[in-house]
Amino acid sequence: MSIKVKGFLKDVGGASRVTELRKQSIENASDVPQPKDFVRELADKLHPASMQFKVVSVKDASPTSKIFRLASVDGHIPVFQAGQYINFRLKIGDSLLTRPYTISSAPFEARGENGFVEVTIRRNRPYLVPDYFFDNVKEGDVLDANMPFGFFYWEPLRDSKNIVALAGGSGITPFLSMAREIAYGKMKGTKITIIYGSVNSSDIVLKNELDEVEKACKDVKVVHVLSDDKDWEGEKGFVTKEIIEKYSGEDPTYMFCGPLPMYKLIVGIMNDMGVRQKRFRHDVMNNPVDATKIEGYPVGNEQKTFNITVVRGVDETVIPASGGEPVAVALERAAIPVDTHCRCGECGFCRTQLLEGDIFVSPMGDGRRMMDKEMGWFHACATYPVSDLKIKIPIM
Ligand code: FES
Known part of the structure; x- marks a missing residue:
């Protein structure tokens, strides 16, 4: 009796009927290949359901972060916007994980024969995936991923041409991508000022890359604000209203990416400054690891x-x-x-x-x-x- 009940419950969703219909469709299918569906092909190119990326190189971005350069195994990298992310599918131990990482290279670098994307990953305990990248992922490995995703990018119909980027820690990655695209790619006519909070000078993620792009283009400016570095000659302390106002210029669009405590600080400053909602954009905020900190x-x-x-x-x-x-x-x-x-x-x-x-x-x-x-x-x-x-x- 119990078996019958279980069988009945199992078929509530009509799974066995679907399987039968599927079998019939396969049996009745034509031997002649279906004509190509160009719309589907285009959709697959823009948003492949799954892709494989080969790790081309791994290099340091700071003592605690690394840059992983990836090339698509089939040679195709979908078009993306500076600020979007790639989603990795990983098997770590017995767990199956998916993890998003913002692309720190620029869209123009993904084009052409040797196109690539880069992600910059910071070791951040107790998170498992950064450790996995640090300890296991090496040149020549192939990773499953798909892209592009996310809405944190500059949009000309909505945002002003004066981007003031407010970054903390590894939240610098979308802004490096934007800065490179402004300096060498398709976002010409737009300027970006990155106000980047770090603890001390050795803690700055992607410092060399930021220096390089700033040197290459007058429309890119980077202001480092260090909270604990007595030898630093630039801005010191936390990112404040005064510092933001000092570097903002005319009609800025503020964009924020960084850790949760800094987000709360920046939201308060934006309110104090009377910044209109449409002129303040922020990346998605992860929930704290400690759930008890959630309201x-x-x-x-x-x-x-x-x-x-x-x-x-x-x-x-x-x-x-x-x-x-x-x-x-x-x-x-x-x-x-x-x-x-x-x-x-x-x-x-x-x-x-x-x-x-x-x-x-x-x-x-x-x-x-x-x-x-x-x-x-x-x-x-x-x-x-x-x-x-x-x-x-x-x-x-
Ligand atoms: S992964 Fe986006 S809502 Fe859960």
Whole structure:
């Protein structure tokens, strides 16, 4: 009896019927190849579902960061905008992970026979993936990835031609890409002033590359602001309203990329300065590793462990999950593929359906639409279990 019930439940989604229909379609299919679908071909060129990149070189960008130069194995790199990111698919131990990294090279460098993209990765404990890149990825390796993604780029119809880039730590990467594109590529007529906060001079990521592009083009200016370097002769302390105003010029578009504490500081400064909303853009903000720092997070939940029943097609798997980690992390640890891109709740790629149980959704990046909320969808990268859950995810 129980087997019959299970069989019935398994077919609720009509999986067996679909399989039968599929079989029939294959049997009835023509032997003559289908004519080429140019629209699909174009879409594949612009946004390939998956790509392989060979590591061409690895070099230091600072004592704690490295530049990985990648060339596409099939020779094609999709068109992208300075500021967009590439998403890696990695198998680390038993876990299947996807991780986004902003492209630090410029779009024009991806064109032509020897085109490439570069990512600059900073070792940042306790994050697993930077360590993996540092300790394992070397010249000649081939990595799975797809690109381009993200909306953090200069848009001429919306943004002014005077970009004031506010960066902290490894948040410099989109701005190096923009600066190079201004100096050597297609963004001529635009100027960029990068106000870049670091701790001390040896901590500056991509210092040589920034010096080089600044020297090459009068429309690129870099202002380093060091918080803990008594020998530094330039701007010292944190990035302040006074420093930002000093270097802003006429009608700037402010763009911010950096760590969460700096984001909070910069938002306060933008408000103080009365900057209009359309003139302040920022990259997506990751949730803090420590979930208890998220506003509204239920106290004590981080110490609990739950079971998540994951429904994929007709299969169900039960996995453990910590209350202090997003559902996506539990899925990755259990080697259940989940498509993550932004990893902060905004893009919707990791959309998951809640069938049973209670969740906490981080308010920092709740990108769900009204209909998603009504239908019980949530974004697994920014949602924490608060009880045992039953969820449904698409098969990848
Ligand atoms: S990966 Fe973008 S919303 Fe989860």
